[in-house]
Amino acid sequence: xxxxxxxxxxxxxxxxxxxxxxxxxxxxxxxxxxxxxxxxxxxxxxxxxxxxxxxxxxxxxxxxxxxxxxxxxxxxxxxxxxxxxxxxxxxxxxxxxxxxxxxxxxxxxxxxxxxxxxxxxxxxxxxxxxxxxxxxxxxxxxxxxxxxxxxxxxxxxxxxxxxxxxxxxxxxxxxxxxxxxxxxxxxxxxxxxxxxxxxxxxxxxxxxxxxxxxxxxxxxxxxxxxxxxxxxxxxxxxxxxxxxxxxxxxxxxxxxxxxxxxxxxxxxxxxxxxxxxxxxxxxxxxxxxxxxxxxxxxxxxxxxxxxxxxxxxxxxxxxxxxxxxxxxxxxxxxxxxxxxxxxxxxxxxxxxxxxxxxxxxxxxxxxxxx
Ligand code: NAD
Ligand code: UD1
Numbered sequence: 001x002x003x004x005x006x007x008x009x010x011x012x013x014x015x016x017x018x019x020x021x022x023x024x025x026x027x028x029x030x031x032x033x034x035x036x037x038x039x040x041x042x043x044x045x046x047x048x049x050x051x052x053x054x055x056x057x058x059x060x061x062x063x064x065x066x067x068x069x070x071x072x073x074x075x076x077x078x079x080x081x082x083x084x085x086x087x088x089x090x091x092x093x094x095x096x097x098x099x100x101x102x103x104x105x106x107x108x109x110x111x112x113x114x115x116x117x118x119x120x121x122x123x124x125x126x127x128x129x130x131x132x133x134x135x136x137x138x139x140x141x142x143x144x145x146x147x148x149x150x151x152x153x154x155x156x157x158x159x160x161x162x163x164x165x166x167x168x169x170x171x172x173x174x175x176x177x178x179x180x181x182x183x184x185x186x187x188x189x190x191x192x193x194x195x196x197x198x199x200x201x202x203x204x205x206x207x208x209x210x211x212x213x214x215x216x217x218x219x220x221x222x223x224x225x226x227x228x229x230x231x232x233x234x235x236x237x238x239x240x241x242x243x244x245x246x247x248x249x250x251x252x253x254x255x256x257x258x259x260x261x262x263x264x265x266x267x268x269x270x271x272x273x274x275x276x277x278x279x280x281x282x283x284x285x286x287x288x289x290x291x292x293x294x295x296x297x298x299x300x301x302x303x304x305x306x307x308x309x310x311x312x313x314x315x316x317x318x319x320x321x322x323x324x325x326x327x328x329x330x331x332x333x334x335x336x337x338x339x340x341x342x343x344x345x346x347x348x349x350x351x352x353x354x355x356x357x358x359x360x361x362x363x364x365x366x367x368x369x370x
Contacts, residue, residue, distance in 0.1 A: 002116070003027040004266065005073040007060055007106065008080030009053065010046055011038055012217045012224075013121070013209070015075055016259035018053045024263055028052070029068035032080065033059040038218045048216050060102035066109045073116040075266050078106060078193065081185070084223025085125060086310050086359070088182035099185035100192070107196040118197055119202040119265045122190040122274065124170075124251070126208065128177025130317035132157060132165035139168065141272050142315075144179050150309045151370065155244045157315050167249055167282065169320035172208070172274050180312030181292070194272060203271035207261055210278030210319050216254030219352035222359030227343070230289055230303075232286060232352035234296050239304040241356055243313065243369070246286025251278040251318035254334035264328040278319025279332045291337075295344035308360075311368040326334050 004021050005067045006014045010032025018028045034043040045055055051181055058065025060080040070076075081099050082088065088095040104129075110118065129142040157165040178184045190206040197204035217228035219235070229241035261277040289303035310332055324330040334342075363369040 001025050001027065002074040002266070003029065003072055004077060005029050005031060005069055006077045006079060007031045010034060010049060010055060011079065013212060013255060013258055014079045015046065015048050015216050016214070016255045017079070017262040017312050019050055020256070020259040020263045021202065022050055022052050028054060029054045029069060029073065031056045031058055031065065033057065033062065037221050037223070038262070040220065043055055061097060061105050063105055063109065066106055066146055070109055070113060074115055076106070076110070076115050076119070077262055077266060078103065078118065078120040078189070080187070081121065083182070085180045085182045085312050086363050086368060087223040088180055089312050089368050090184065092181050095181050095185055100188045101190050103189045107192055110202060112198050114200050114202045116203070117266055118193060118202050120189055120193040120204065120206045122206040122208045123183070123186040124210045124276070124317050124319065125180065125183040126176040126178060126190070127170050127317055128173050128179045128183070129157060129314050130170040131168045131174055133168055133347045134159045134165055135163040140165065141174060141177070144177065145315065153307060155247070155315065167316040169280060170307060170317055171320040172276055173324055177231060179314060182312070190274065198272055203269070205265050205270055206274045207265055207277045208274060209258055210251035210253050210276070213252050214254050214339060215346040216255070218352060220355060222355040226285060227288065227292060229349050229356050230292050231296070231343070232354045233356055234293055234298050234301060235347065235350065235352045236354040237298065237301065238354060239301050240289040240292070241320045241360060242286055242289055242303045243306045243308055243310050245307065246289065246303065247284050249282040249284055249316040249318060251280070251282055252288065252336055253277060253279045253332060256333055256338040258334045261324065261328065261330050264330055268328050270327050273327070275324040275328060275330070276319040276321050277324060277330065278321055279336065280321045281336065282316065282318035283336065290311065291340055295340050296347060308369050312362065
């Protein structure tokens, strides 16, 4: 049994990680500022949190709050972050403060009071574009699309001769390409944790989550993951707004699989390493918009393809999970269809304020959606 502190533990992934840790016999404390964008202006303790999880309400940039939360903790799962790729492109100082300064504050505390283990949430967004195969069969790391290409609606990745590139699973060895402030923050978090942990002898791994979905994702947060945004639209009988042509591909992994990966990483003896945590499968955003409408009983609400693009977005990325499989014994258990059916059940009695159009408007005014 270990006493585990989860930063950002009142959020979507944190709540499921808490459940999984409690089920595995660990004690759990959460440090979370109950950010209004995620938890609403009332900032109540979320009802979905297990009562056995102790909640310390405090900010990850507050040294005293961290010190209080760390008392008696054996291990730390560091999830506290602002998570919107689009929002990170204008709320820059706030993203750097929460994500980078917050991690720095945590690490200063850990340097004075090391724990047995640290696991930090990194992200697939650090890869930029995922690996691809070119028409001649070679494996390439595609360059970011230029603004000129995006303006012309040239969404698909192509080689120098204009031939289409075929997306491939992306392994941890791909060099990062940081195309949003959020991606830069996540890479900084990952590296800061690994650097400081090594210096102070704290066994640490970073988990690079792909697109996580499932219950408890903040439905009224217009900067959350795409499935929660689409769900909020559909609950209000409005069509999901799809950027580009909808054929961009992502890797959707169920949150209970991610929570299990966190437990595996905390319980493993691997250190100074990074692991992809995804399903290994890719889906288009357009297909998930249709799938979600169907399972939510609104098959008649067709997604609206906006033909717009969001600054900082990549075209395709999905995971090569062989390293996590081999080293952590990680295997996704919840298939996409099964996870989506379960999500529809959860959504059935949820009320969500749909703020997607307002958020898109906010990005448009700044030239970040065009
Ligand atoms: P979330 O927004 O549901 O949870 C984040 C939690 O952090 C929230 O409860 C929020 O209140 C808290 N928080 C925010 N700022 C804070 C601060 N200054 N001090 C203390 N707490 C603060 O997001 P999530 O999807 O559960 O993400 C958890 C982690 O996983 C993040 O680090 C995110 O970058 C990472 N991640 C998520 C995904 C995904 O698809 N959801 C994918 C890759 C990585
Ligand atoms: C998401 C997570 C990020 C995580 C990353 C890892 C959020 C907010 N972002 O980023 O924290 O690190 O996965 O995989 O959870 N889209 C639409 N319409 C919308 C919203 C999005 O078409 O209303 C499209 C986007 O343009 C993008 C795709 O859906 O092509 C996925 O977007 P999003 O869910 O924001 O995920 P990522 O940017 O991949």
